[in-house]
Amino acid sequence: MSEQRTEAWHFATQAIRTGHQHTPEGEHSEPIFPTSSFVFASAAEAAARFSGDEPGNIYARFTNPTVRNFEQRLAALEGGESCVATASGMAAILASCMGLLMNGDHIVSSRSVFGTTTILFNKYLSRFGIDTSFVELSDIGAWERVIRPQTRMLFLETPSNPLTEMADIRLLADLAHDNNCLLVVDNCFCTPALQRPLSLGADIVIHSATKYLDGQGRCIGGAVVGNAQQVGEEVFGVLRTAGPTMSPFNAWVFLKGLETLELRMQAHSRNAQQLAEWLERHPKVARVHYPGLASHPQHALVNRQQQAAGGILSFEVGGGQPAAWSVIDATRMLSITANLGDTKTTITHPATTTHGRLTPDQQAAAGIGQGLLRLAVGLEAIEDIQADLAQGLDGL
Numbered sequence: 001m002s003e004q005r006t007e008a009w010h011f012a013t014q015a016i017r018t019g020h021q022h023t024p025e026g027e028h029s030e031p032i033f034p035t036s037s038f039v040f041a042s043a044a045e046a047a048a049r050f051s052g053d054e055p056g057n058i059y060a061r062f063t064n065p066t067v068r069n070f071e072q073r074l075a076a077l078e079g080g081e082s083c084v085a086t087a088s089g090m091a092a093i094l095a096s097c098m099g100l101l102m103n104g105d106h107i108v109s110s111r112s113v114f115g116t117t118t119i120l121f122n123k124y125l126s127r128f129g130i131d132t133s134f135v136e137l138s139d140i141g142a143w144e145r146v147i148r149p150q151t152r153m154l155f156l157e158t159p160s161n162p163l164t165e166m167a168d169i170r171l172l173a174d175l176a177h178d179n180n181c182l183l184v185v186d187n188c189f190c191t192p193a194l195q196r197p198l199s200l201g202a203d204i205v206i207h208s209a210t211k212y213l214d215g216q217g218r219c220i221g222g223a224v225v226g227n228a229q230q231v232g233e234e235v236f237g238v239l240r241t242a243g244p245t246m247s248p249f250n251a252w253v254f255l256k257g258l259e260t261l262e263l264r265m266q267a268h269s270r271n272a273q274q275l276a277e278w279l280e281r282h283p284k285v286a287r288v289h290y291p292g293l294a295s296h297p298q299h300a301l302v303n304r305q306q307q308a309a310g311g312i313l314s315f316e317v318g319g320g321q322p323a324a325w326s327v328i329d330a331t332r333m334l335s336i337t338a339n340l341g342d343t344k345t346t347i348t349h350p351a352t353t354t355h356g357r358l359t360p361d362q363q364a365a366a367g368i369g370q371g372l373l374r375l376a377v378g379l380e381a382i383e384d385i386q387a388d389l390a391q392g393l394d395g396l
């Protein structure tokens with residue numbers, strides 16, 4: 001099996017078959033190796049493994065066969081040389097910063113990134129002498145203006161949460177490389193099924209596997225994908241030393257999730273597209289933010305950069321927070337949670353949850369109005385999702 005030229009396989013085939021090293025048991029489904037350490041045939045073999053003269057497993061903080069299976073599969077899907085799996089999406093971001101930056105370096109980050117990422121940069125990395133400037137995601141001039149000689153990393157998510165603004169990855173990759181910086185893309189919302197940042201010039205891809213890679217809301221995990229030096233050596237070095245590694249059980253859940261990733265991402269996108277079009281026609285909805293709509297300001301970019309528009313959308317109702325909350329509270333099926341990337345549709349009020357820590361001025365600057373609602377559209381029948389939302393919307 002391992003002798004096959006798996007790089008020539010298509011995406012769907014890699015998602016199902018890459019990385020499985022069959023054991024002598026002849027198992028069809030990938031095995032889980034719940035073991036913390038590995039044994040050696042002899043003292044000499046142990047010495048060769050420890051010295052690095054011979055490849056192979058030593059201890060599961062460094063490597064584990066099930067985790068490696070997930071890493072090889074995700075690396076293939078993102079088109080990267082190396083992947084390291086981490087205990088969470090945040091651990092993937094932390095390990096990347098620790099492995100690739102040092103005291104005195106500067107990060108330029110999109111303002112519209114996951115809230116905890118902002119806290120990691122502002123509150124924690126700053127203690128170790130790494131400064132971050134935040135800019136408007138889609139304004140390339142703003143990125144250019146804040147780059148300094150010390151800038152080493154540009155960091156973004158596209159599309160953004162919850163307003164689905166987009167970054168032109170190719171343009172930002174050129175800007176990064178002209179300034180001797182790395183472009184890091186958190187590809188959580190699209191996954192490689194819809195967007196492959198490395199093929200557009202990005203250097204590092206981050207994942208919260210917790211979301212769509214699992215796809216059914218079961219496990220916390222993350223990953224970093226990139227080249228053999230930066231990821232295979234530098235980020236891996238942090239992982240094996242600092243220890244936020246992925247458990248073999250979680251790796252197994254994620255690697256089985258990858259097998260259906262493309263099908264699920266297409267289905268999430270189809271449901272979200274239909275729902276966005278329906279919401280846009282609804283008389284009680286003032287505005288819908290979804291890259292698949294012709295009304296989206298960057299609709300042309302989504303067609304160029306993504307296979308489909310994804311499962312996340314947001315919309316605005318008149319009447320502020322009371323109206324938004326009444327739409328949420330009128331639902332009987334949708335899950336009221338800020339999580340996303342699940343088969344189950346979730347609904348949240350960003351101004352009082354995910355973006356609740358921002359001051360009213362910061363919320364206004366970020367475009368997070370009191371009447372804004374975010375949906376992570378799941379895989380239920382579209383008629384049922386619509387009917388559940390209609391109860392609240394019709395009553396406004």
Ligand SMILES: *Cc1c(COP(=O)(O)O)cnc(C)c1O
Binds near residue numbers: 117157186188189
């Ligand atoms: C959830 C999320 C993270 C953090 O991932 P965890 O697995 O919760 O640590 C990072 N980035 C994005 C875009 C996310 O949605």
